Amino acid sequence: MKVTDFSSKLIHWYHHHHRDLPWRHTSDPYQIWLSEVILQQTRVAQGLPYYLRFVEKYPTVQAMAEADEQDILRTWQGLGYYSRARNMHQTARQIVQEFNGVFPNSYEQLLRLKGVGNYTAAAIASFAFGEAVPAVDGNVYRVLARLFGIKTDIASHAAKKEFFELAKTLIPADNAAFFNQAMIEFGAIQCQPVAPDCLLCPFQDSCYAFQNGQQSVLPVKAKKAKVRNRFLNYLVLEWNGKLAMNLRGGKDVWQGLYDFFLIETLQLPESPDEFMEQPTVHSWFLESEIQVPQKTYVHLLSHQKLHVQFWRLRFADSANMALPDNLSFFSFDQVEQLPKPILIDSFLKEHYFSNFISPN
Ligand code: SF4
Incomplete structure (x- = not known):
């Protein structure tokens, strides 16, 4: 399948199936960042009220920077991984102190922020500023591994580069935000971990996992550390x-x-x-x-x-x-x-x- 066919099919799918979520109606990098931090932590249904609460209590990055840490932790309560909330607070302070309260507007600059890794930087850069850099989260790893039959362990260091480079060849320069949203949403809704909806999938004809019955094998992931x-x-x-x-x-x-x-x-x-x-x-x-x-x-x-x-x-x-x-x-x-x-x-x-x- 040609690259342009892939992205247009994917974006077409997105227009018909995506969920209407509040952070998809904004290009404010602060609110997009907030949604990403929360969604790293929990599912959309559980994260949504937290997102709304955070936006209401701290409508700007300045408001969050000025907030008391205990207040931030209290608002975060129930999401777990409290170090993420503390890091988020630190990042808000860093933006105010080092960037005069203005959110960095490129992938490279965003990577300078504390706690902002490749995925989050790419998500903000593309959703808020249209930069053509792929946002590769767990959903995207799964979709790419299945579609292209990639057997690299997705927890490995090598996978990071391999999947990022592949996604880079697919992302359209003029529609990066939609493409990234669509890839993530496609993984979350259509190409789900346990029960992908292959029978109604637009990529059925070319999907390696479907053609070879390997949906349950891909993506390959090393076993988790012992509890x-x-x-x-x-x-x-x-x-x-x-x-x-x-x-x-x-x-x-x-x-x-x-x-x-x-x-x-x-x-x-x-x-x-x-x-x-x-x-x-x-x-x-x-x-x-x-x-x-x-x-x-x-x-x-x-x-x-x-x-x-x-x-x-x-x-x-x-x-x-x-x-x-x-x-x-x-x-x-x-x-x-x-x-x-x-x-x-x-x-x-x-x-x-x-x-x-x-x-x-
Ligand atoms: S055919 Fe199935 S496994 Fe392949 S991309 Fe579609 S939903 Fe995923």
């Missing part, structure tokens, strides 16, 4: 109508978010004896009314499976509470406003916020 199990015991300290919340630092997950006092163990213990050697913890258990965990929460991260139990320790109002660093008491109202991992938020909703006046 690590972790066992977390949270101590939820209640005192004077307040909860002790821990601001997470360090290099572990959920940096900058709030959780509770955490003790990590090799397995989830049946009694607290196993983690009571610390004098502070020991005295907390002696001095409080203890509510043992009612259930184990299981929470999946990209490479970790968290098994979590919450021990609720209720102290008398008159207790003399001394807390370790990073741990502070907050009223329920304040706790509700803090940025938190979704797991912590779910626990709080289940046990506190749904029954605000008298926590169960």
